[in-house]
Amino acid sequence: MVEQVAHKRADDSDLILQLEGISKRYGGVKALSQVDFSCKKGSIHAILGENGAGKSTLIKIISGVVQPTEGTLKVAGQVQQFASPTQASEYGVVCIFQELSLIPDLSVADNICITDPPRNRFGLIDKAEQIRVATDLLARVNCADVNPRELVKNLPLSRRQMVEIAKALGRKPKLLILDEATSALSAADVEKVYEILRGLREEGLTMLYISHRMHEIEELADRLSVFRNGEHIETFDKGARSNDEIIEMMIGREYSSVFPPKPTHDDKLLTVLEVENLSWDGRLNNVSLTLGEGEIIGLGGLDGQGQHEILLALFGVLRGYEGKIKLHGKEVAMGSPKQAKSDGSIALIPEDRKTEGLMLPMSIQDNISIATLDQLTKGLIIDKSAEAAKIAEMIEKMSIKIGNVDDAVATLSGGNQQKVVIAKWLMTGAKIVLLDDPTRGIDVGTKQELYQLFRDLADSGHSIILYSTDYDELIGCCDRVSIFYQGEIIRELTGDEINETNIVAASLNMEISGQQAGTMP
Amino acid sequence: MKSWIENIDKPIKYALGFIVLVLIVGNIYTLINLGTMPFFSPNYLLQQLQVASFLGLIATGMMVVILLGHIDLSVPWTLTCAAMTATAVGGDGAMLAGLTAGLIIGLINGIGVAFLRVPSMIFTLGVNTVVQGLMIVHTGGYAPQTASTPIMNFLATGYIAGIPTALFVWAAIGGLIIFMLNRTPMGRYLYAMGNREVAAYLSGVNTRLILIAAFVICSLCAAMAGILLAGYSAKAYQGMGDLYLLPAIAAVVIGGTNILGGKGTLAGTVVGAILIVLLQSVLSVMQMPEAGRQIIYGSVIIGMLLVYGRAEKKES
Numbered sequence: 001m002v003e004q005v006a007h008k009r010a011d012d013s014d015l016i017l018q019l020e021g022i023s024k025r026y027g028g029v030k031a032l033s034q035v036d037f038s039c040k041k042g043s044i045h046a047i048l049g050e051n052g053a054g055k056s057t058l059i060k061i062i063s064g065v066v067q068p069t070e071g072t073l074k075v076a077g078q079v080q081q082f083a084s085p086t087q088a089s090e091y092g093v094v095c096i097f098q099e100l101s102l103i104p105d106l107s108v109a110d111n112i113c114i115t116d117p118p119r120n121r122f123g124l125i126d127k128a129e130q131i132r133v134a135t136d137l138l139a140r141v142n143c144a145d146v147n148p149r150e151l152v153k154n155l156p157l158s159r160r161q162m163v164e165i166a167k168a169l170g171r172k173p174k175l176l177i178l179d180e181a182t183s184a185l186s187a188a189d190v191e192k193v194y195e196i197l198r199g200l201r202e203e204g205l206t207m208l209y210i211s212h213r214m215h216e217i218e219e220l221a222d223r224l225s226v227f228r229n230g231e232h233i234e235t236f237d238k239g240a241r242s243n244d245e246i247i248e249m250m251i252g253r254e255y256s257s258v259f260p261p262k263p264t265h266d267d268k269l270l271t272v273l274e275v276e277n278l279s280w281d282g283r284l285n286n287v288s289l290t291l292g293e294g295e296i297i298g299l300g301g302l303d304g305q306g307q308h309e310i311l312l313a314l315f316g317v318l319r320g321y322e323g324k325i326k327l328h329g330k331e332v333a334m335g336s337p338k339q340a341k342s343d344g345s346i347a348l349i350p351e352d353r354k355t356e357g358l359m360l361p362m363s364i365q366d367n368i369s370i371a372t373l374d375q376l377t378k379g380l381i382i383d384k385s386a387e388a389a390k391i392a393e394m395i396e397k398m399s400i401k402i403g404n405v406d407d408a409v410a411t412l413s414g415g416n417q418q419k420v421v422i423a424k425w426l427m428t429g430a431k432i433v434l435l436d437d438p439t440r441g442i443d444v445g446t447k448q449e450l451y452q453l454f455r456d457l458a459d460s461g462h463s464i465i466l467y468s469t470d471y472d473e474l475i476g477c478c479d480r481v482s483i484f485y486q487g488e489i490i491r492e493l494t495g496d497e498i499n500e501t502n503i504v505a506a507s508l509n510m511e512i513s514g515q516q517a518g519t520m521p
Numbered sequence: 522m523k524s525w526i527e528n529i530d531k532p533i534k535y536a537l538g539f540i541v542l543v544l545i546v547g548n549i550y551t552l553i554n555l556g557t558m559p560f561f562s563p564n565y566l567l568q569q570l571q572v573a574s575f576l577g578l579i580a581t582g583m584m585v586v587i588l589l590g591h592i593d594l595s596v597p598w599t600l601t602c603a604a605m606t607a608t609a610v611g612g613d614g615a616m617l618a619g620l621t622a623g624l625i626i627g628l629i630n631g632i633g634v635a636f637l638r639v640p641s642m643i644f645t646l647g648v649n650t651v652v653q654g655l656m657i658v659h660t661g662g663y664a665p666q667t668a669s670t671p672i673m674n675f676l677a678t679g680y681i682a683g684i685p686t687a688l689f690v691w692a693a694i695g696g697l698i699i700f701m702l703n704r705t706p707m708g709r710y711l712y713a714m715g716n717r718e719v720a721a722y723l724s725g726v727n728t729r730l731i732l733i734a735a736f737v738i739c740s741l742c743a744a745m746a747g748i749l750l751a752g753y754s755a756k757a758y759q760g761m762g763d764l765y766l767l768p769a770i771a772a773v774v775i776g777g778t779n780i781l782g783g784k785g786t787l788a789g790t791v792v793g794a795i796l797i798v799l800l801q802s803v804l805s806v807m808q809m810p811e812a813g814r815q816i817i818y819g820s821v822i823i824g825m826l827l828v829y830g831r832a833e834k835k836e837s
Contacts (some may be wrong), residue, residue, distance in 0.1 A: 006741035317723070348723060356723050359716035361783060369714050371724040373706035381704045424724065 013077065014042045016175050016206045017062065018092075022071030024057050024230075031057040032149060032230045034113070035071070039175070039223075044197065044207045046221035048206045050250055050471070050504075054230040055210055059177050062208070063095035064088030076174065086115070092174030096164055096181050104153035109134035111152055112167045137166040141196050158189035165196060176200070177208040182216065186504040194220055214243070214508040226250055243510060244501075245481040251471070251500045259476030260455040269293055271329070272463050273432055275314070278323035283309050286323070289462045291432065296454060298478030298498075299467040301507045305484035307467040311434045314465070315348040341371065344432065347425030348436045349418075351436040357421040361408040366400055367409045367420055372427045394423040415446030422453070433457065435466045439473065451477055471503050532777025532829050536792040539825070540799055545802035560803060569683060569798055571673045574691035575746050575753070577794035579697055579765050580772040581691075582742025587773050588715045590782025591634060591641035593736060595649035597762035597771060599626045602652050603744030604757035605659060608667040615670045616748055623744025624737060626652060631752030641736075656759070666757050669751045677752030685787045687749055692713050694742065699787050707734065715782030768797050771822050777829065 017039040024032040032054045039045045049055045058266040060066045062073065064082030072079050075091050082088040085095065102111045109130045110117075118129040134148035143162045152160060161181065168176055178197075182190045197207060197220060211217055217224065218238070225235040226249040233249050241249075264491055269292025278287045284306045299307040310320050314325060316334035324331050340346040350356035356377050358367050368391050369376065376387045391405060400419045402412065409420055418438060425433065435454070439447045454477055458464055466476055474481045481498050483506035491506040548558040559565055579596055586593045593599075599622075607619030625659075626648060633644040659665075669677075679686040702708035710731045713721040722728045746765070751757040776793030778785025800821060802812045 335666075336725075336727070337723050338725040338727050350720075351722055355717065356719050359713050359720050360785070362712065362716055366709060366713070370709065370721065370726070373709055377706055382706060382709070384704075428725075 002188055014040055015074075016076055017208075018077075019058075019062075020072045020074070022058075022061060022068045022073065024054075024061060024066065025069045030230055032061070032068070035227075035230075035232045037225060037232050037235070039206060039208060041206050041426075042204050043222040044201055044209055044220055046211065046217040046224045047227060048217065048224060048246065048250060051215045053227040053250070056179070057225055057230070058227065059095060059179055059208065059210065059215045060086070062175075063093055063177055065095075087270060089115070089171045089173070092172065093177070094168045094171045094173035094175070096168050096180065097179050102152045102160055102164060102167070105151060107149050107151055108138070108146060108155070108163055109148035111163060112137055112148070112170050114167070115171060126403060131513065133170065134166070137170050138163070140169060141166045142199075144190065153373040158192070161189070161193065162196070169200075169342075173205065175206045175208065177210075179210045181209075182211065190216065214246075216511045220417065243505075246506050247501060260452050262375060262479060263456075263459065265292070265295065265479060269295055272327065273314070274324075274326040274329075275310070276324040276326070278310065278313060278321055278325070280309060280313060280318050280321040283487050284313065284321070285372060287487070287489055289482055290487065291465060293463055294458050294461055294465055295480070296458050296464040296478050298474040298481035299465065299484060300471070300474050300481050300493075300503050301484035303469055306487035307484050308436060309487075310484075311348060311436050311465065311467060314340070314434060315346060332414035341428060341430070342374075344466050345428075345430050347430035348434045349421050349425065349438050351440075353414075353418055353421050358409050358417060363406045363411070364395075364400075364409050364420060368394055368424050368427060371424050375428070390427060394427050398423045398426075398453070413446075415442045415449075418446070418450070419444055422450075426457075431462055433462055433464045435464060435468075437467055439467055439468070439470065455495040471500050474503060482492040530777050530786060530789060532775070533786070533789050533792050533827075535825060535828055536775055536777075536789070536796050539821070540792070540796050543796070543803050547807060550807050556767065559806070566682075567688075569802055570795070571685035571687050572802070573724050573795045573798040574687040575686070576747040576765060576768055576798060577691050577791060578694060578742050578749070579769040580776075580790050580794045581695055581787065582739035583769045584773045584776075584778055584785060584787065585698065585711065586641070586739045587770075587778055587780060588711045588782055588785055589732065589735050590715050590718075591735070591769070592643055593630060593633075593645045593739045593743075594642060594654065594766065595626060595630060595645040596658065596739070597760075597766050598652040599623055599740050600745040600747035600750065600759065600762035601759070602626065602656055602747070604751035604761060605656055605665055605667075606746035607666060607673065607748050608669050608751055608757045609659070611667060611670055613670075617675065619748045619751075620741060623740040623747075626744075627737035627740030628733065630740065631736035634736065635732040648727045649706070657732070665756070667756070669755050669757070673748055673752030674755060675752070677749040687753075689694060690745070690749065694745065695787055695791065698738070702787065707731065712737065712783055714783070715779075717783075717817040769794075772797050775822060775825050793821050 015038045019035055019037040022032060022035040023030070035058065037058070047055050057066070058099065061068050064085045064087055067081070067083070073082070074080065075093060080091055084094070103114070106114070112134045113130045117125045118133060120126040131148050138144055138148065139148050141162045143159065143166065144154065146159060146163065155163065182193055201207065209217070209221060221238055223235060223237055224246070226233040226246065228250060239411070259313065271290050272293050273291040275287060275289050279285055287295070287306065287310055299310065301307060309318065314322050314334065316336045317341050317384055325334055326332070332343065334340055334344070337348070354360060359370070365388070369387050372390070373382060376383050376390070395402060398419045400416050400423065402416065409417060412420065439450060442450070454464055454466065466473070475498050478498065479494070481493045481503065482489045483493065483503065484506065490509060493502055493506070544560045547560045551557055551559055579600070583593060583596065603619035603623045606622040607615040610618035630641070630645050630648055633639050633648070634641045637644070676686050676690055681689060695790055702711065710721060710726050713724070713726065714731060716727055718728060747762065753759070772793035773785070773790050774780055774793070775796060776785065776789025776791070778789060800818060801814070804817060809817070
């Protein structure tokens with residue numbers, strides 16, 4: 001690190017971007033702490049890190065979407081404080097975000113020129129000039145065949161991505177940030193994007209490139225920086241570190257034994273749930289898995305590789321899936337959450353508890369009993385005393401810390417809110433519990449309670465599928481882990497194979513050389 | 522322990538206060554100009570309650586839909602259609618025929634919103650226009666010559682023990698809705714869906730069924746109001762429902778129901794309906810010109826909502 005600083009001072013003029021002591025806090029959560037980072041002119045600089053390592057916060061700060069809590073940011077040697085992305089782009093910092101920002105019902109030319117359309121002498125948009133500008137930019141990204149008058153919605157996804165790059169180039173960037181710019185593209189299309197990016201590098205443009213695809217980075221980047229837990233770990237030239245070393249840097253931390261011990265299952269668990277060759281809308285491809293009674297299986301991999309979709313499919317939310325879902329050996333066509341609940345005894349703890357799991361303004365008791373009302377109804381009427389008794393029992397069992405059951409559930413802490421969601425489902429008598437990243441944004445103490453609860457549930461005959469973006473949880477909680485990559489299960493890990501090295505390597509679809517801890521006897 | 526006054530919803534308190542204020546102002550006016558205080562007489566108040574029961578019935582159904590965060594703009598012609606069907610069929614089956622017409626329109630609204638996923642504001646507006654067209658075909662564009670049946674007349678204009686029968690009808694249906702909202706799963710699902718439809722759906726609630734049921738309830742209430750109004754005028758006529766749509770929505774909102782759904786009580790809607798009827802009546806007795814009446818009426822609705830908005834922000 002000392003060397004690096006010295007190096008940086010030696011040729012500051014060579015740096016397009018410098019961050020010094022940048023920190024960002026969201027409330028009590030530190031997203032970035034004391035980051036020093038710099039980026040050389042005319043290079044493609046890749047940023048690596050796990051989910052939550054601080055990559056997105058970093059690019060948001062650089063592109064002016066959020067402001068740092070402390071530290072200074074220099075662009076081309078000048079200290080800048082960007083109040084907005086518009087201001088950042090005035091200084092040549094332009095970002096292409098993960099989700100495409102094009103407006104489908106406008107033409108390609110309209111989209112490319114949307115931030116600052118050329119105007120005629122009456123101050124109206126000069127359509128002819130706009131077409132000319134768009135044609136030039138499209139030619140720069142090897143898309144001369146795209147008609148600038150075409151509506152964006154009529155273009156295939158790969159073309160839209162090119163239009164997005166052309167739009168960014170129209171703002172005359174000196175530093176172009178690409179956040180997962182290729183995540184939606186197929187391999188062939190990705191190759192075209194590479195060509196364009198390499199061409200732009202020849203023209204002297206600097207690019208910050210964020211991707212989870214390791215081979216992309218190998219192919220494209222000149223320099224790499226690794227982030228972990230909001231800290232900048234190291235920056236090095238391509239080839240200076242091996243894949244194993246890079247993964248080591250990304251994992252880095254130790255994980256403490258907050259997890260209850262795993263039981264040793266005998267081989268023959270009663271199978272409660274089977275999925276055979278499930279596909280859906282290109283986002284799930286031939287996914288097969290089995291779930292045994294009393295088992296906790298984990299879904300791993302990077303964000304958005306189909307883990308979320310498989311849970312939704314099992315819960316009857318996805319329409320028109322292909323493949324089979326079997327409960328206790330019998331095929332069922334999952335059509336609705338209601339059916340999943342009543343026929344399958346399946347529960348889903350959704351990803352976003354505030355919008356999908358809870359009715360925040362409603363009371364704690366209304367939230368807990370909402371899924372069980374049909375069981376609590378005598379004739380037409382809700383049996384309020386039975387309801388109150390059951391709710392009290394669940395609150396006690398889950399040790400939910402509440403003031404009054406009539407209080408709005410919004411008044412509870414995140415951990416207790418999540419317990420309310422889980423209580424709601426346990427009250428239905430669900431036997432198969434699908435957990436969609438259940439500990440996100442929850443404090444460590446409550447997490448520990450939840451891990452214990454998951455294990456207790458499994459021991460009492462429940463079966464659990466746990467999707468988590470936190471590798472530690474997969475390692476600590478799960479009897480088996482299936483790693484998803486682009487809608488497929490590319491690896492299944494059991495027993496001692498479940499370790500960080502294997503999970504990270506499989507998540508990036510990367511081969512690991514040498515020591516594969518504990519795979520072979 | 523809070524006193525019972527503190528336990529009343531804020532909007533209901535404000536609306537009740539405003540009702541008293543309207544009556545006092547009206548009485549002062551008549552005392553000065555005519556030397557009488559007609560607005561405190563039981564006869565006047567009972568008569569106003571009778572008028573309020575038509576609006577109140579419509580608002581009751583409207584509230585159920587608004588609790589879901591939806592709206593039913595087909596009420597005017599649902600009401601007219603039910604009234605015309607009832608008078609056209611006549612005899613013992615008159616009311617049943619009118620209610621059936623309401624049921625069918627409610628089903629169409631519900632299916633359109635639940636399955637076709639058309640925004641309710643657009644879909645019900647379309648249904649309203651279609652029903653209007655059908656009724657013009659039915660009547661040939663002329664005032665229908667059919668008359669209401671004696672039982673309809675009795676329900677709308679009769680008295681039981683000195684109290685207007687229409688009030689009993691309103692109370693009975695209101696009681697059913699209160700029971701539904703407070704004691705049955707359907708009621709709980711309505712509030713849950715109004716707060717967060719996704720969360721309710723992911724809790725295994727059959728959200729489509731609830732949507733359809735809500736629109737059916739709304740249309741049935743409008744149909745019942747149409748039947749009563751036909752009894753009140755002894756006939757059904759074109760445009761008889763046109764005056765009721767906006768006041769019904771206003772009554773619901775003045776009663777404290779969140780227009781975006783999820784929150785509200787029927788008691789509030791009842792008070793809201795009474796407030797609107799009284800305000801209109803007192804203003805007309807005060808011989809306020811039509812323009813002035815409209816201005817005051819509109820200002821009151823906006824003013825009440827501003828006050829509620831403030832009160833809620835302070836609470837949270």
